[in-house]
Amino acid sequence: MELLAFGKTGWGDELFYATLMTVAVSVTAMLVGFLFALIFTPLKLSKYKTLNLVGNFYTTVIRGVPELLVIYLFFFGGSGAIMYVASIFGYYEYIEINAFITGSMAIGIISGAYSTEVFRGAIQSIDKGQFEAAKVLGINKFGQFYKIILPQMLRLAIPNLSNVWQITLKDTSLISVTGLVEIMRQSYIAAGSTRDPLFFYSFAAVLYLLLTYVSMKLINKLEVRYSRGY
Amino acid sequence: MDFDLMITSFPKLLGATVVTLKLLSASLFFGLFLGLFFAILRLNKNMFINKFAYGYSYIFRGTPLLVQIFIIYFGLGQIEYLRTTFLWVILKEPYWCAIIAFTLNTGAYTSEILRSAFQTIKLGIIEAGKSLGISNKIIFYKIQIPIAIRQSLPAYGNEIILMMKGTSLASTVTLMDLTGVAKYIISTTFKPIEVFIVAGGIYLFMTFIIHNVIKYLEKKYSFQQ
Numbered sequence: 001m002e003l004l005a006f007g008k009t010g011w012g013d014e015l016f017y018a019t020l021m022t023v024a025v026s027v028t029a030m031l032v033g034f035l036f037a038l039i040f041t042p043l044k045l046s047k048y049k050t051l052n053l054v055g056n057f058y059t060t061v062i063r064g065v066p067e068l069l070v071i072y073l074f075f076f077g078g079s080g081a082i083m084y085v086a087s088i089f090g091y092y093e094y095i096e097i098n099a100f101i102t103g104s105m106a107i108g109i110i111s112g113a114y115s116t117e118v119f120r121g122a123i124q125s126i127d128k129g130q131f132e133a134a135k136v137l138g139i140n141k142f143g144q145f146y147k148i149i150l151p152q153m154l155r156l157a158i159p160n161l162s163n164v165w166q167i168t169l170k171d172t173s174l175i176s177v178t179g180l181v182e183i184m185r186q187s188y189i190a191a192g193s194t195r196d197p198l199f200f201y202s203f204a205a206v207l208y209l210l211l212t213y214v215s216m217k218l219i220n221k222l223e224v225r226y227s228r229g230y
Numbered sequence: 231m232d233f234d235l236m237i238t239s240f241p242k243l244l245g246a247t248v249v250t251l252k253l254l255s256a257s258l259f260f261g262l263f264l265g266l267f268f269a270i271l272r273l274n275k276n277m278f279i280n281k282f283a284y285g286y287s288y289i290f291r292g293t294p295l296l297v298q299i300f301i302i303y304f305g306l307g308q309i310e311y312l313r314t315t316f317l318w319v320i321l322k323e324p325y326w327c328a329i330i331a332f333t334l335n336t337g338a339y340t341s342e343i344l345r346s347a348f349q350t351i352k353l354g355i356i357e358a359g360k361s362l363g364i365s366n367k368i369i370f371y372k373i374q375i376p377i378a379i380r381q382s383l384p385a386y387g388n389e390i391i392l393m394m395k396g397t398s399l400a401s402t403v404t405l406m407d408l409t410g411v412a413k414y415i416i417s418t419t420f421k422p423i424e425v426f427i428v429a430g431g432i433y434l435f436m437t438f439i440i441h442n443v444i445k446y447l448e449k450k451y452s453f454q455q
Contacts, residue, residue, distance in 0.1 A: 064391070064437035065430040066398030068409050077422035166292075173294035177402065184296060191304065198305035205293040205301065212292040 003194060004203070011190045011200070018186035019207055025104050025182060026169045030115075032108025033168065037115035044120050055116070062113035067106075067171050074106040075178045103175035111168040118164060122157040123149065155226045162219040166212055173208070183207050236424045239415050243429050246411035247436075253325075253397045253407060257332030258390060264333060265340025272345045283341065290338035295396050298335055303327040303403045328400040336393050343389060347381035348374060380451045387444030391437055408432060 006012040036058075043055035062070065078097050086095060126149060134144040176184035187204040191197035271283035290298065306312055306321055320326045351374055359369040401410030412429035416422045 064434045066395040066409055068398040072413050072416055073422050073426045076416050170294040173296045198308045201297055201301040201305050205297045208293045
């Protein structure tokens with residue numbers, strides 16, 4: 001137990017901050033994923049074949065390629081790509097991207113592919129009459145989506161989004177390979193310096209279980225909130 | 231774009247694909263039995279056995295696969311007693327550690343898939359079997375299991391694809407699978423995009439094959455025949 005003490009003698013505070021880091025990366029990645037879903041869901045639902053193709057390309061490639069490979073692409077290719085863009089604007093210095101940004105972008109793109117599929121499914125399962133009724137009432141496009149489609153869609157999407165959240169949370173363990181100090185990386189450091197990997201990795205597992213458990217409880221509450229009236 | 235690198239790295243990556251496929255097939259094979267075993271435990275009316283099986287699937291589905299591999303590969307070696315048993319022959323090899331971790335992980339997901347398939351079987355079918363005087367054992371093996379397998383094909387197809395992506399984690403315990411070799415080539419040449427296209431292409435090709443095989447099986451064993 002003294003291994004987990006807070007302060008200089010134990011790893012308690014380090015692991016606590018690492019847990020906060022995992023949560024921060026997961027939330028950022030989830031939000032980045034929503035942004036991607038916001039772009040690609042309309043593409044997938046569009047009536048133009050080319051736009052469909054772009055949307056399908058994104059979800060198929062990301063969901064068919066291992067997360068680790070995507071992370072390596074971002075880790076090794078991220079600063080190169082930014083430097084290439086910067087060189088167009090006449091900036092030639094070396095640019096290093098923060099591991100947090102690289103990690104949450106990589107996980108965000110993966111999470112976005114799953115979110116896109118969830119939103120597409122949710123929108124498609126809304127009755128067509130709802131769209132037509134909104135149109136007939138003369139509500140503008142923004143109001144149609146924001147006031148009529150979105151509230152109904154969320155109710156259908158939340159259970160599946162909770163799965164996406166779980167996947168995202170667990171995927172963040174992979175960005176420990178980039179050196180970002182989250183639960184997995186911190187356990188690796190602690191295991192290395194105390195020579196007690198069994199304890200620290202098991203403790204990491206407990207932390208992840210705790211995170212998934214708490215988030216499940218919170219999401220269940222959301223689910224109840226968004227299905228009121230049904 | 232460095233096309234030369236793409237062409238020269240292709241055979242290397244293809245060789246590493248064999249390792250990925252070996253890991254995948256071994257863990258799916260053992261995982262299916264483990265999953266079936268735990269699915270049957272989940273259907274047991276005994277609270278204790280039921281909770282045990284639920285705990286297993288909850289733990290393995292609630293923690294990242296990376297943690298599971300690390301516990302088995304780095305953690306178990308720490309137990310002195312294990313080092314003296316014959317298990318150590320297996321546990322000191324990263325290859326077997328990876329297979330054990332993947333098996334336990336896919337077993338947990340498979341048990342959930344099969345459990346829900348068992349539960350969706352209509353009671354009428356089992357009753358029909360009973361009224362024909364078929365014994366409970368035969369009903370289970372010849373009626374429930376085949377229906378459950380058919381029922382769980384789409385979900386199991388997804389699980390196979392997820393597991394295929396999961397095998398990429400073997401590279402974190404020094405195994406040179408497709409992702410491991412891809413990472414090696416990237417870190418020696420610093421050309422991530424080219425390597426990603428080739429390695430990603432191989433993974434997508436495998437996804438495509440698995441997807442279509444499952445689709446074919448679904449059609450072949452569909453009820454409307």
